[in-house]
Amino acid sequence: MNSIYRNTYSEINLKNIYKNYLSVKKCINTKNIIPVVKANAYGHGVIDVVRYLLSKNIDYYAVSTLEEAIELRKEFDKIDILVMGIVQRKYFEIAAKSNFVITISNFDQIADLALLKTTLKVHLKVDSGMNRLGFKKDKDILNIFDILSSNSMIIIEGIYTHFSTADNNYDYYKYQLRRFEQVLKMIPYNFDMVHASNSSSSIKYEQEIPFTTHVRLGISLYGLTLDSDTKFLENTYKLITHVSEIKHLDIGDKVGYGATYTAKQKEIIGVLPIGYADGFIRKNRDGDVEINGKRYQIIGTICMDQMFIKIDDNISKKDDVILFGGLISIDEVATRLDTINYEIICQITYRVPKIYSK
Template sequence: MYYRDTYAKIDCDAIAHNLSLLKKQSSKALIAVLKANAYGHNDYWTAKTAMESGCCMVAVSSLDEALSLRKQGFYDQILILGHIRPQDIPIAIEQHVSVSVISAEWLNQVVACCSDLRKLIFHIKVDTGMNRIGLKKIEDVHRAIDLILDHNGIPEGIFTHYACADSESKEMCEQQFYTFKEIISACKYPFKWMHAENSAALLSYEDTLTNAARCGLAMYGISPVKSDLDLHPALSLFTHITCVKRIKKEYVGYGAAFQAKEDCIIATLPIGYADGFLRTNQGRFLYCSHEWIEVVGRVCMDQCMVKLPYMLPVGTPVEIISKHCPVTQMAKDLNTIPYEILCILSDRIPRKIYYHQQEVAIINNRLHDQNP
């Protein structure tokens, strides 16, 4: 249930469609990346759809995100791609959550905190040029494998991350790939999973070494590179007109940032920057009743104002992200990337989940409500 006329529609069938295309694009196993509440799409339903579509596991950024899935009844493999505090390793073991080795120092702290790592699955992160997290030296990778095995852990995977996979030039990818290949060859360890490709690399730079790929943005229907794949965006964002008034040559909004040059019609929408609809949307156009309507005045915390071409009734729906207003265009207008637009959509916005062409749930985290 929700009580404010703003919501996002999440199309799980679109996610399944995109994954089917990505599986045809690559012969590798797919790891579904669900960071930041599945890029704003809802972690549980995206995870459910991903596993039903044949993914080998899902990946999240933190233990909190992993536990969110476990508490919702998701029991398949979860890999934490980022940092987990060494003292929290027992929770990962208890919840059967796989973790990433992010540094030699981190692994030393882990074995100091928990000498028995029985059944804990590790993926060793190799830093091949991103310089964020990961092991850079081959001797550190060797020692990580030995430490994990000596403490009854399972060194299941090894992975790296391309820094420039969305660039036209693949020179950086080539450098990182060969660094990664050299380290794996030197390890001589039979890792079950080796993965390096993100969505951009999966679509534009397929390596011949790894056997799994991490799909994030492309799974949600947005390509980070030029691609002929018929990806379907899975998230749409709608609001509704709550107030309409005629004004003369008056100011609108905070700071009197907009002044009507003539008599016009102003409508108010119940969405603002606290929902992730940023102040920089001022001056952009939304889609309503087959018309483009301009956001005028400064976007407020909870509301914004638009200029209508003619009188429309309260309750008229307005498209913010849709086939008419793609998130890629919004990102371009705001000089950012689609990832950021999707991830900042607040949990104030309920998610209507559509699965097998039916509405199956309304997720409203503010009401702790996940009922159909």
């Protein structure tokens, strides 16, 4: 646990992450879950999350960048780490020596592959319709497979694709699934790992897919999805602060930068030691926070390090102020900010220390 000197912190519930893992596991039969722990485990703190999941014997993880993989490897020498983003050819030797599994997504990555000195595990990425990463055309897929399979330094461990609409467009999801199935039928090889589903499709459709072995689970581990029928997931992230200063306003008193709030009557306000440099961005103004199970309104302009709320006589500096993760859900904040829940948990910055409950 980090030291907390200003009473502003994130409370991360590791037990609930594991509970969510087990809940989704029930939706996917006997298949295996690869926890997606990119972006600092969606803001939850990757080292603590992986350490906890590893204690439950979960030992295969996915990240996005080589930097993320290296950070994990420094702490955990035994786990498998799939890098889902592009790793350039010039870094293959680093990846191989660290025993990473890298994603092969385009032909530039495999130039001069003959010069590779260390064996490297790879997964082949198929673009089944998202037009982001991966090989799209049959001839390219067959060609890359031939190149990889004829190189003795390359171990082809897996193949995968990614869905772009599992949460909101079943027909397009189905189209991508069929395309991936076609590709698998076309390649004369038995992959150890075949994976496609993210959280949404794991929960809703994975049971119907006969040809995959794994799913890649991100947001649902952290208690969220973009679907409305996933209430069985448990919350894992609370953002908490306290009132650090109490001000009694007279009628006409103005608050904060730009004097954007004016008291219409005698009012009490609380100053909170958290601001946009902590990732609680200015657009949150006019939203609510929770104190003692009740809503209190954010007022004025959110500063870099502080913000203001309207309070009453019942509130003291000892009370927890919950910005989200309780009565105010992460989804509510996402709606307030016109974005998705993923962004809310990822945008809290390094400056907010984390407390872990197990």
